[in-house]
Amino acid sequence: MASSNNTTYGHQQLENFLLDPTYLNFNHGSFGTAARSVLDAQHNYVLQQEARPDIWFRETYKTLIVETREKVSKECGLSTADNLVLLENASAAVNAIFRSLSLQPGDIFVYFSTAYGMVKHTAAWLEVDKGIKILEVQITVPITSTQSLLDPMRDALKYLSAEEKAKVKIATFSHISSVPAFIEPIKELAEIVKSVNPNALVLVDGAHAIGQIPVDIPSLGNIDYYLSNAHKWLYAPKGSAFLWTNPQQIDTLRPQPSVISSENNVAGGTDYLTRFGYTGTKDFTAYLSISDSLDFRDSLEEVNGKGSIIEYTHGLAEWAGDHLTELWKTSRLSPPEFEAALFNVVLPTTDYDLATQMQTDLLNDHGIYMLALLDQPTNIVYTRLSSQIYLERDDFVKLGDLVLDYLTRSS
Ligand SMILES: Cc1ncc(COP(=O)(O)O)c(C=O)c1O
Known part of the structure; x- marks a missing residue:
């Protein structure tokens, strides 16, 4: 704590x-x-891990990860932790989702010009590997109102042919973009995309969000994935992030982590939480420290106000x-x-x-x-x-x- x-x-x-x-x-x-006391808490996990390795990996870590997922889910306004997993960073989350989708040549991936480089590079890989098409929508600064973000997206999708609209498969928005940094109107953007193709998947890259702004996933409307880094604004150690997947997509699209481990038997139907819960032997203590970073923040806010x-x-x-x-x-x-x-x-x-x-x-x-x-x-x-x-x-x-x-x- x-x-x-x-x-x-x-x-x-x-x-x-x-x-x-x-x-x-x-x-x-x-x-x-990261906050000093959070790093101390993480070090304490490392000591437990190294003192009794089998007990740590087979029992202690597994219990603590459930508790941490529950705490993070509550922080994000979710009523259940069943759809939220922990992973090392936003890049791992984006790669896990996009690289496990079954995409066809000609499928369209939409994002703003302000999307983070890693998102663009993952899309570029899909372009090369699967023949998808990229639709990059330019945001022009300075932005003056919400319309400065909604209109370009609406216009870019409006002029697609009916055949192309049906091929819009993925849209990615940043809850807060990187450079320049803007809070994006996620709910409205998701509505625009889904009005063009109700089956399009909307991923929200909230890498900068948790700790910087309140994150309430249900209030973001019709989105399919939400991810955030705890190591940016929450004061957690490096290598701590989370990914929420809309339960509708968990069974149909079966997101897979980038690393498929000994506990992840795709053919045997390993569930979502297990797939992401263990990605081979490594130090998972940063994931658990997200819980301690929430405690650290609570201790400050107990004195200064929620x-x-x-x-x-x-x-x-x-x-x-x-x-x-x-x-x-x-x-x-x-x-x-x-x-x-x-x-x-x-x-x-x-x-x-x-x-x-x-x-x-x-x-x-x-x-x-x-x-x-x-x-x-x-x-x-x-x-x-x-x-x-x-x-x-x-x-x-x-x-x-x-x-x-x-x-x-x-x-
Ligand atoms: C908007 C956005 N998305 C994703 C990332 C990638 O985060 P990470 O390097 O932790 O994977 C960043 C990093 O700055 C970012 O600004």
């Missing part, structure tokens, strides 16, 4: 993490960072977005309601090479990690920043001043 040493949000939280004191992390989003982590990180992001756009005389890539703790601010330069050099120099000279990004096809140079419970307004003030100073000196 992992708990917090210090409960005050802001710099005092650094005590609960292992971040280097000389490193100022504005990019929690890419890899997260929902206070998200409230603090969103509030800080919104303040920082306002501060930086005012200081840099630039803009955001969307209205604030499309952003959560991840937010995009246009940098006060149009020179991407200079921005990437600045990223390197800020790290080397000030220990600051900040991503410089280039949007295509607009050529807008921007940064995607992460707010966190261990950051304060002062950190963003410092970043704002350093960026302005750097770019003024370099121009």
Whole structure:
């Protein structure tokens, strides 16, 4: 059971993490960072695993994984844990689903231009291996309203022929996209896809969601798969994620993990939970630590109020977005309601090479990690920043001043 040493949000939280004191992390989003007490809990599992290996793999791990699945399911608004499995990351979940589908040449895979690279690469593999077709729908920034996301999808599907519509087999949306980071209107997007072909499968890539925004899977409407990483925003160790499959698809489509283990006999009808429950001998302790990361968060929220982590990180992001756009005389890539703790601010330069050099120099000279990004096809140079419970307004003030100073000196 992992708990917090210090409960005050802001710099005092650094005590609960292992971040280097000389490193100022504005990019929690890419890899997260685990809480100290959660890593201690994980280490305790490792000790049990190594002390009595057979007991661990045959009994203890199997009991703990059920408890963890139940806790995660409850956190996601699910009334049963029967459809949720744990795995190592979002990439494993996407690959498990798409590579176990039986697809025919000409079947269509739809996604936005902002889909994560791994999703695009998995689709590209299906294109090469199975002859499917990819329909990439361009999102143009800045987005100004929900229609900026719904209209391009609606239009792209509207002009398909009746034959092509019937071939739309998979659509993937990000609950929060990676770069740029936007919260996507999942329910409405799923409705658009299913209105074109009711049999199309909708997978929601929520890699950035759990811990950053409330996740309530039933409220997302008619979706078939939902996955999220616990190692990004939930403070769990690396290699911890979950996948929910709509029960309607579990028996008909039989999703398989990428690794088929000694406990997974496809011909013998091994069930979904067993298939994903054991994927060969490895360290599964990160999966179990998701439970401890939920405990860690509960211990903070017992003092600061339920929902206070998200409230603090969103509030800080919104303040920082306002501060930086005012200081840099630039803009955001969307209205604030499309952003959560991840937010995009246009940098006060149009020179991407200079921005990437600045990223390197800020790290080397000030220990600051900040991503410089280039949007295509607009050529807008921007940064995607992460707010966190261990950051304060002062950190963003410092970043704002350093960026302005750097770019003024370099121009
Ligand atoms: C939207 C999105 N999906 C999937 C992933 C992949 O996550 P992982 O590397 O943990 O598999 C990421 C990683 O940043 C992401 O941003």
